[in-house]
Amino acid sequence: MVKVIKYVVYDIIRNRFVIGYTLLLLVMSLSFFGFESDPNKGLLSMLNIILMVVPLVSIIFSTIHFYNSYEFLELLSAQPMSRKTIFFSQYLGVCISLSLAFLFGVGLPTYIFEGSERGFTLISSGLLLTLIFVSIAFFASVFTRDKAKGIGIALGLWFYLCLLYDGLVLSALLTLSDYPMEKASLVFTAFNPTDLARILVLMKLDVSALMGITGAVFQNFFSSKIGISVAFFLLILWIIIPIAWAFKLFNKKDL
Amino acid sequence: MTKKMIQFENINKSFGKLQVLKDISVSFEQGQSVAILGPNGSGKTTLIKTLLGMVVPDSGSIFFERQSIKNAFLYRNQIGYMPQIGHYPPNLKIRQLIDMMIDIRNSKENNIELDEELIDEFKLKTVESKPLGTLSGGTTQKVSAALAFLFNPKVLILDEPTAGLDPLSSEILKAKILKEKQNGKLILITSHIMSDLEELASHIMYLQDGKLQFFKELEFLKIEFCEERLNKIIALIMQKKTKIYT
Numbered sequence: 001m002v003k004v005i006k007y008v009v010y011d012i013i014r015n016r017f018v019i020g021y022t023l024l025l026l027v028m029s030l031s032f033f034g035f036e037s038d039p040n041k042g043l044l045s046m047l048n049i050i051l052m053v054v055p056l057v058s059i060i061f062s063t064i065h066f067y068n069s070y071e072f073l074e075l076l077s078a079q080p081m082s083r084k085t086i087f088f089s090q091y092l093g094v095c096i097s098l099s100l101a102f103l104f105g106v107g108l109p110t111y112i113f114e115g116s117e118r119g120f121t122l123i124s125s126g127l128l129l130t131l132i133f134v135s136i137a138f139f140a141s142v143f144t145r146d147k148a149k150g151i152g153i154a155l156g157l158w159f160y161l162c163l164l165y166d167g168l169v170l171s172a173l174l175t176l177s178d179y180p181m182e183k184a185s186l187v188f189t190a191f192n193p194t195d196l197a198r199i200l201v202l203m204k205l206d207v208s209a210l211m212g213i214t215g216a217v218f219q220n221f222f223s224s225k226i227g228i229s230v231a232f233f234l235l236i237l238w239i240i241i242p243i244a245w246a247f248k249l250f251n252k253k254d255l
Numbered sequence: 256m257t258k259k260m261i262q263f264e265n266i267n268k269s270f271g272k273l274q275v276l277k278d279i280s281v282s283f284e285q286g287q288s289v290a291i292l293g294p295n296g297s298g299k300t301t302l303i304k305t306l307l308g309m310v311v312p313d314s315g316s317i318f319f320e321r322q323s324i325k326n327a328f329l330y331r332n333q334i335g336y337m338p339q340i341g342h343y344p345p346n347l348k349i350r351q352l353i354d355m356m357i358d359i360r361n362s363k364e365n366n367i368e369l370d371e372e373l374i375d376e377f378k379l380k381t382v383e384s385k386p387l388g389t390l391s392g393g394t395t396q397k398v399s400a401a402l403a404f405l406f407n408p409k410v411l412i413l414d415e416p417t418a419g420l421d422p423l424s425s426e427i428l429k430a431k432i433l434k435e436k437q438n439g440k441l442i443l444i445t446s447h448i449m450s451d452l453e454e455l456a457s458h459i460m461y462l463q464d465g466k467l468q469f470f471k472e473l474e475f476l477k478i479e480f481c482e483e484r485l486n487k488i489i490a491l492i493m494q495k496k497t498k499i500y501t
Contacts, residue, residue, distance in 0.1 A: 003358055003359060004359065007355055011344065011346060011347075014346070069344070070342070071342035071343055071344055071345075072343075072344045074309070074338075074342055075342065075343060075344075076359070077307070077308065077309050078307050078309065078331065078334070078336040078338070079331055079356070079359055079360065080328055080329050080330070080331040080332040080360065081328055081331070081359065082328045083328075252311055253311075254270075254304075254309065254310040254311060255304075255309045255310070
């Protein structure tokens with residue numbers, strides 16, 4: 001398995017797209033930290049970028065990569081190698097490459113400018129988001145043999161999780177504003193990895209006062225050790241469930 | 256004396272509504288050289304892919320050396336597969352691909368003797384630094400053939416091996432197939448070039464619309480049809496089938 005991962009990573013790292021992604025992240029983080037005198041504000045700006053760009057790039061790149069490596073998958077499937085090895089070496093290869101890009105582009109500057117607990121929360125939630133959206137991308141890719149459809153599904157999922165979901169939750173909260181919705185909104189966030197990541201970082205930035213009662217409930221929950229562990233546990237579930245499901249489909253798929 | 260290598264038992268497979276394999280049961284023994292024949296779309300490639308585990312049959316089982324291949328993969332150590340159209344990672348160079356396959360198949364630890372005869376005869380070393388994406392169809396075929404024979408497998412599966420090869424390379428490949436046949440390997444070939452099969456095959460398996468029509472020795476067929484030439488025999492069979500349908 002390690003051997004195959006090696007070839008996958010080697011193939012991806014030479015890809016101009018990943019190099020461009022790393023540079024883009026690097027330039028953004030350097031400029032945010034460089035122009036803002038308050039590193040707190042820098043982190044906040046970084047957070048917004050990470051919540052949009054990282055999921056989008058992870059999901060699109062992984063989907064395209066999966067379809068482009070179909071030949072490689074076919075070649076390997078005629079070799080003495082289990083489907084599990086074939087599938088997970090692809091997955092881990094993409095995860096490793098994109099995580100490296102993220103660590104270089106965001107992790108390194110954040111560590112230099114804001115090497116505090118807050119900085120680390122930002123880095124770890126960004127990394128988790130990368131892994132989550134690679135998982136979701138693989139899930140979208142095994143669904144159909146058609147590349148255009150696969151990318152469509154991936155984009156749809158990104159759109160839903162990063163943009164639409166918040167709108168839906170917001171409208172639900174508004175229509176039901178006569179009822180105490182603080183607990184409910186806590187539950188809503190669990191169903192969206194970007195929201196979870198956002199709140200994890202925001203709670204570290206002491207801006208929860210801006211979020212009213214909901215913010216207070218969140219602050220209470222996500223500042224406790226249990227709350228943080230639950231959030232991380234949920235994020236890890238968001239990695240495992242899509243990829244496990246994707247593997248189940250891939251295992252029965254005709255290549 | 257002979258050893259049952261591969262056994263298909265009641266294999267069914269559909270892609271959507273189209274049933275491509277209908278209740279196929281057949282077994283192949285060591286030393287046989289089987290030509291899998293049939294019109295286009297009769298399920299030849301699908302049958303091969305089920306054997307490789309690339310296509311999962313809806314029902315039925317396949318045994319390789321008496322072991323079910325379901326969820327197994329180590330049996331593929333014994334198989335060399337030459338696909339109809341080789342799809343390879345386009346950025347990889349020929350040398351890198353070969354090294355990678357050797358690396359993956361682990362032949363240093365398994366101590367398989369590498370058979371580089373075809374690499375030498377096709378002169379692949381002179382083009383080894385070319386990326387696979389830039390190769391012509393024929394050169395890609397040569398790479399596929401060289402890889403199929405490289406690990407000295409007990410079973411060779413060749414899907415249209417000579418299609419796209421120039422006459423010289425085609426002769427080299429045929430000579431190699433004959434040589435391996437004499438070494439007692441099981442060889443499965445699909446092809447539409449009857450003259451090639453006449454030289455290479457000992458048995459004929461005929462598929463039509465996903466059904467196995469017959470599996471017989473070539474010599475036996477020749478006597479049955481009172482005809483020496485394979486393409487005549489196949490033409491007669493195809494005519495007979497169409498008569499039944501019309």
